[in-house]
Amino acid sequence: MVEKYGTAEQEKIVRSKTLGELLTWNDLASMKYTWRVALESLRIMSPVFISFRRVVKDFEYEGYLIPKGWQVAWSACMTHMNECIFPDPSKFEPRHFKKAAFLPPYSFVALGGGHRICPGYEFARLETLITIHYLVNRFTWKLCCQNISFSRDPMPTFKYGLEIEIEPKIPD
Ligand code: HEM
Incomplete structure (x- = not known):
């Protein structure tokens, strides 16, 4: 089932403006829910x-000796799927970032x-918030495909793509 996520925060900003009035710093600071949606998208689909x-000195981790000079890989996709940090990690849930300040380092x-x-x-935060603002307020979005099954390789990849139809909204 495709869930719907609220656009109330964005609509409120639009209602507070006259036609053509630009976003302000305060508007961006008020986009708290939108930023949680963006963080959740980045958690599930991290571009990097x-x-x-490079290891600068020998260290031991969970019984394994990692020697100086080795190269180690840190993986966003594995960390982000750790259910001790993000309960129900496969679910797209902006609430994962409701108390972002309390997430472990x-x-x-x-x-x-x-x-x-x-x-x-x-x-990147500003670009993301501004882009989401205009995409949500100026366009209507419709998911065109029924089958949205995906697999991980390791990032989520939709089996049949994820076609959407975007139409400009007609201003009131
Ligand atoms: C959502 C957007 C972005 C994501 C997900 C992202 C992700 C990352 C990540 C994961 C790293 C660290 C790589 C590592 O430690 O090995 C990184 C480094 C870097 N990013 Fe971004 N980035 C984004 C936007 C930007 C933007 C907008 C700029 C510049 C205007 C930028 C410039 C850089 C630079 C220069 C580094 C290298 C820093 C260093 O090695 O000291 N990134 N980015």
Whole structure:
């Protein structure tokens, strides 16, 4: 079953504006639910789902000795599917980020973490919120396919694609 996610937050912003009035910093700051939807999308479908680090000194992890000089891979897709961090991890659920501040460190790593965390994080956040705002408010979306089954390789891949129909909304 395809669930519907609320656009109330976005509609409220549109109602507060006159025709053609641009988004403000405060509007973006108020898009809390929209940002949770974006984070949840990035959790499930992380564009950088794996990356590498060189080991700078020997260390032991869960009984395995990892020697200096080795290259290790950190994997966003595995971390994001850990049910101890994100209960019911396969479900698209923006509530996973309701208390984002209380998530354990390095549990959401779609934008990396630590010293090499994505420096474009905030810019990406603004771009994402602005894009979602216009996509939701200016277009109607319709899912065209019935069969939305997918498999993981390791990211979710729709077996028959995921066709959608987008139509411009006629302003009132
Ligand atoms: C949703 C959008 C984005 C995602 C998911 C993303 C993801 C990532 C990830 C996971 C890393 C860390 C890779 C690693 O540690 O191995 C990274 C690094 C980086 N990102 Fe992004 N990024 C996004 C947007 C942007 C934007 C908008 C910019 C620039 C305007 C940007 C510039 C960079 C740069 C320069 C690095 C390398 C940082 C370093 O190695 O010190 N990214 N990004």
